[in-house]
Amino acid sequence: MNAKKYISWIVLILIATLIPPILNLPGSLQYLLDLSLIYAIVAIGLNLLMGYAGQISLGHGAFLAVGAYTSAYLTLTLHVPFFIALILSGLITGIVGILLGLPALKLEGNYLAIATLGFGVAVTQIFAIWTSFTGGFSGIKPLKPELFGFKFNSYLSYYYIILILTIVLVILTWNIIRTKVGRSLMAMRDSEIAAKAMGINVSYYKTLAFGLSAFYTGIAGSLYAHLLGFMTPYDYAFSIGMSLNFLAMIVIGGIGTISGSIIGAIIMTWLPQITSNLPIKSLSQIITGAIIIAVVIFYPNGIAYAGARLKDKFEKLFAKHQEKIVVKIEK
Amino acid sequence: MEHLIVDNLTMEFGGLKAVDSLSFSVKKGEIYGLIGPNGAGKTTVFNCVSRFYNPTSGRIIFEGKEITKLKPHEIIRAGISRTFQNVELFKHMTVLENLLVGQVAFTRENILSAAFMLSSVRKEERRIREEAMEILKILNIEDKAHEYASAQPYGIQKLVEIGRALVSQPRLIMLDEPAAGMNHSETDELAELILKLRDELGITILLVEHDMSLVMNICENICVMNFGKKICEGIPEKVKSDPAVIEAYLGGEEIA
Numbered sequence: 255m256n257a258k259k260y261i262s263w264i265v266l267i268l269i270a271t272l273i274p275p276i277l278n279l280p281g282s283l284q285y286l287l288d289l290s291l292i293y294a295i296v297a298i299g300l301n302l303l304m305g306y307a308g309q310i311s312l313g314h315g316a317f318l319a320v321g322a323y324t325s326a327y328l329t330l331t332l333h334v335p336f337f338i339a340l341i342l343s344g345l346i347t348g349i350v351g352i353l354l355g356l357p358a359l360k361l362e363g364n365y366l367a368i369a370t371l372g373f374g375v376a377v378t379q380i381f382a383i384w385t386s387f388t389g390g391f392s393g394i395k396p397l398k399p400e401l402f403g404f405k406f407n408s409y410l411s412y413y414y415i416i417l418i419l420t421i422v423l424v425i426l427t428w429n430i431i432r433t434k435v436g437r438s439l440m441a442m443r444d445s446e447i448a449a450k451a452m453g454i455n456v457s458y459y460k461t462l463a464f465g466l467s468a469f470y471t472g473i474a475g476s477l478y479a480h481l482l483g484f485m486t487p488y489d490y491a492f493s494i495g496m497s498l499n500f501l502a503m504i505v506i507g508g509i510g511t512i513s514g515s516i517i518g519a520i521i522m523t524w525l526p527q528i529t530s531n532l533p534i535k536s537l538s539q540i541i542t543g544a545i546i547i548a549v550v551i552f553y554p555n556g557i558a559y560a561g562a563r564l565k566d567k568f569e570k571l572f573a574k575h576q577e578k579i580v581v582k583i584e585k
Numbered sequence: 586m587e588h589l590i591v592d593n594l595t596m597e598f599g600g601l602k603a604v605d606s607l608s609f610s611v612k613k614g615e616i617y618g619l620i621g622p623n624g625a626g627k628t629t630v631f632n633c634v635s636r637f638y639n640p641t642s643g644r645i646i647f648e649g650k651e652i653t654k655l656k657p658h659e660i661i662r663a664g665i666s667r668t669f670q671n672v673e674l675f676k677h678m679t680v681l682e683n684l685l686v687g688q689v690a691f692t693r694e695n696i697l698s699a700a701f702m703l704s705s706v707r708k709e710e711r712r713i714r715e716e717a718m719e720i721l722k723i724l725n726i727e728d729k730a731h732e733y734a735s736a737q738p739y740g741i742q743k744l745v746e747i748g749r750a751l752v753s754q755p756r757l758i759m760l761d762e763p764a765a766g767m768n769h770s771e772t773d774e775l776a777e778l779i780l781k782l783r784d785e786l787g788i789t790i791l792l793v794e795h796d797m798s799l800v801m802n803i804c805e806n807i808c809v810m811n812f813g814k815k816i817c818e819g820i821p822e823k824v825k826s827d828p829a830v831i832e833a834y835l836g837g838e839e840i841a
């Protein structure tokens with residue numbers, strides 16, 4: 255990573271750290287901020303699978319549910335400390351991801367999409383029936399997280415747990431994608447036969463991609479459970495609709511980029527909120543939809559790429575300008 | 586010494602014998618040409634050695650060991666690497682990254698050590714980058730290292746593929762029509778490069794190529810295929826004047 259990129263990430267982290275207390279947002283908006291970072295973690299995981307490994311999933315809402323209920327069960331029933339439950343939720347969801355990845359080895363493209371869709375539907379149905387685990391329609395109340403005796407009761411204090419985890423996961427992801435595993439995933443995405451000829455065990459890496467992606471989503475699921483005061487299997491975040499939302503996040507933000515995953519998650523979480531203040535209720539959804547379509551048409555590679563292109567243009571413009579000055583001076 | 590032995594190889598596709606009881610052997614340090622009209626079965630032979638195809642019958646022996654039961658991803662570790670007739674680069678990766686993929690089978694990093702960027706991973710990454718840059722220098726395309734592979738002209742893409750096959754330090758390299766789409770001077774440079782790979786790096790080369798002057802100039806031995814069968818084998822002079830070969834090529838390319 256070059257120095258410029260490094261500095262811009264640090265500035266971003268500073269902004270993300272300082273803005274919420276300065277703005278002193280009302281609870282509902284701080285909740286939304288927490289939520290957008292949780293979704294950013296899901297989007298990064300989904301992007302690893304789709305953007306880097308070239309596999310599709312329309313079932314990430316279900317992974318979120320697996321992570322959320324695992325964490326709720328571990329903390330409520332087994333009294334496991336929050337932080338350990340968080341990691342375990344990631345690992346257990348990761349195992350579920352690997353199990354889904356195995357049949358996916360035989361499937362490609364549309365068929366894989368349908369299979370993951372089926373998985374998404376099945377999990378929500380099972381969780382709805384499995385009341386001893388999920389509480390069913392009457393729901394359960396996940397505990398507010400506690401670390402070293404400090405209870406993270408407010409959305410603002412919890413925000414910092416989520417922020418730190420997001421930063422850690424971004425760094426780990428960055429390291430993974432620019433080394434052997436990342437290169438193997440991208441190689442397999444671009445040409446499966448060349449990847450095989452280069453010694454890449456394609457079955458292994460496809461399964462790994464599913465497991466890894468589910469791991470991230472499981473972590474996010476745990477964070478989500480403890481953000482909510484009350485949770486049922488009918489929660490929108492666990493639904494197929496949300497799975498499609500996750501897909502929209504990475505398409506809008508930028509397939510195959512970490513920054514795009516975060517941008518997409520923030521846009522898709524806040525856009526409905528911003529447009530909901532409009533006088534006509536259904537207008538909000540229409541405008542959200544229209545904006546998504548516009549982004550996909552005008553920035554088919556996502557906003558992260560569009561941003562990079564814009565920066566390039568500015569730099570070129572600036573460089574030209576500098577050249578002119580140099581020429582003038584030389585004259 | 587026999588480096589690669591193809592022994593009585595047959596590959597059928599639903600009744601069509603793409604390769605039909607083919608036998609030939611390549612000596613260590615040799616540049617061996619595999620030629621024949623389009624559809625003769627040359628690429629199919631490569632795909633059998635690469636293990637993409639399971640031969641209907643026959644054996645393939647490399648360095649004394651039968652490799653006919655290996656999986657496709659195990660072939661590179663056995664010491665064989667290849668290029669593809671229709672360039673198979675990793676399009677959305679840079680030229681350098683394409684070469685680094687050729688190294689993944691030989692690096693010890695795993696997902697955890699990489700995620701936490703342990704010093705062993707840093708060291709290994711630095712080493713494989715240096716090695717890949719060395720190869721790019723040999724190919725004279727080090728200035729393209731950070732450009733996207735798909736943005737390169739066809740001739741350069743072919744070189745990148747050779748580079749990617751080289752970073753694994755193979756003992757046998759299979760080139761499938763490397764000169765296709767190259768102009769005269771590029772083909773001359775390619776010929777020099779292939780000789781260099783053999784003379785300086787000691788790599789055995791199995792070459793499929795339609796450019797007859799290239800084949801006749803650099804190959805020590807040639808196997809000519811037609812309809813999956815071997816119709817002639819030997820040194821370039823013998824092959825050139827063989828009636829069966831001339832017959833097979835009649836109306837096709839002229840033999841220089």
Ligand SMILES: Nc1ncnc2c1ncn2[C@@H]1O[C@H](COP(=O)(O)OP(=O)(O)O)[C@@H](O)[C@H]1O
Pocket residue numbers: 598603621622623624625626627628629630
């Ligand atoms: N996967 C395949 N399925 C069916 N037929 C194939 C397959 N691969 C090659 N063939 C057939 O085998 C024959 C030889 O093809 P190929 O090895 O590509 O020839 P060459 O490389 O000598 O031009 C052709 O008739 C081709 O259509």
Ligand SMILES: [Mg+2]
Pocket residue numbers: 627628629670
């Ligand atoms: Mg061919």
